[in-house]
Each structure stands twice: as structure tokens, then as C-alpha cells.
Amino acid sequence: MKVGKEIGSAALIADGYHARVDGLTSLAVLIGAAGVWMGYPIIDPFIGMLITTTILKIVLDSSKLVFTRLLDGVEPEVIDKVKSIAESVEGVFEITDLKVRWIGHRLHVEIKALVSPSLSVEEGHEIASAVEEKLLENFSYISSTTIHVGPLKA
Numbered sequence: 001m002k003v004g005k006e007i008g009s010a011a012l013i014a015d016g017y018h019a020r021v022d023g024l025t026s027l028a029v030l031i032g033a034a035g036v037w038m039g040y041p042i043i044d045p046f047i048g049m050l051i052t053t054t055i056l057k058i059v060l061d062s063s064k065l066v067f068t069r070l071l072d073g074v075e076p077e078v079i080d081k082v083k084s085i086a087e088s089v090e091g092v093f094e095i096t097d098l099k100v101r102w103i104g105h106r107l108h109v110e111i112k113a114l115v116s117p118s119l120s121v122e123e124g125h126e127i128a129s130a131v132e133e134k135l136l137e138n139f140s141y142i143s144s145t146t147i148h149v150g151p152l153k154a
Contacts (some may be wrong), residue, residue: 086135092113107141108140108142108144113150
């Protein structure tokens with residue numbers, strides 16, 4: 001799951017959830033069998049319900065993650081981090097338009113950054129390049145960025 005989060009792979013994260021539920025289920029079965037062996041037969045159906053609940057929760061969590069990716073959805077915390085990083089670049093006054101979406105295991109980012117209207121085209125381009133560099137430093141799974149630089153209106 002850790003590697004899945006690092007590379008932005010919803011499928012690998014879901015596989016990690018699956019491995020986790022397999023381990024928990026095996027442990028729960030062992031506890032249930034020990035309880036029955038010690039003379040507490042009520043533990044067996046209780047453990048069965050616990051396993052069922054755990055599996056359903058993990059299936060729902062995994063399904064939500066994978067379905068969101070199928071629709072090119074991005075977690076809100078990723079969007080907030082992208083915006084925060086872009087706004088932290090010197091010369092950027094505000095981010096007015098931000099679109100982030102998954103394309104496979106890679107993230108595509110589109111940004112409109114407002115800068116001082118007195119800047120030259122070259123200076124605006126340098127700010128756009130700085131935004132791109134800073135995003136790539138913080139997200140190893142960004143595939144492309146489109147950064148539009150516009151003038152801040154008074």
C-alpha cells in the first residue's frame with residue numbers, strides 16, 4: 001500500500017487492502033478456533049460477523065478509490081497540496097483555475113497563475129517554469145503540467 005501511494009497506483013493500494021484483509025481473516029479464524037476449542041462456541045459466529053464486516057469495509061474503501069480513479073477523480077488533499085505548492089512560488093499572487101486528474105498512474109495538472117501585470121513574457125515564463133519544477137519536486141507521479149500565466153487585475 002505504501003508503494004501504491006508513492007507511485008499513485010489505485011490498483012496497488014487495493015491489492016494491499018486485499019492482502020491486509022487476508023491476514024486479518026486468518027488471524028480471526030485462528031482466534032475463533034481457539035475459542036471453540038477452549039469451550040466458548042459463541043466466539044465462532046461472532047468472529048464470522050467480525051470478518052464479514054471487515055471485508056465489507058475494505059471492499060467499500062477499495063471500490064471507492066478505484067471508481068474515483070475511473071472517473072479521473074483526485075483526492076482533495078492532493079488538489080490542496082498542488083495549489084499550496086503553486087501559490088508558494090515567488091511571483092505567483094493567486095491560483096484562479098486548477099484542474100488535476102489521473103491518467104493511469106500519472107497525474108496531469110493544469111494551472112492558471114496570476115502574476116504582476118508589469119512582468120515581461122520571459123519573466124512570466126520563468127515563474128511558470130518555477131511552478132512546474134516545484135510540483136515535480138513534490139510529486140514523482142506527475143506526467144505533465146500546463147501552466148497559464150495571467151496578469152493580476154487591480
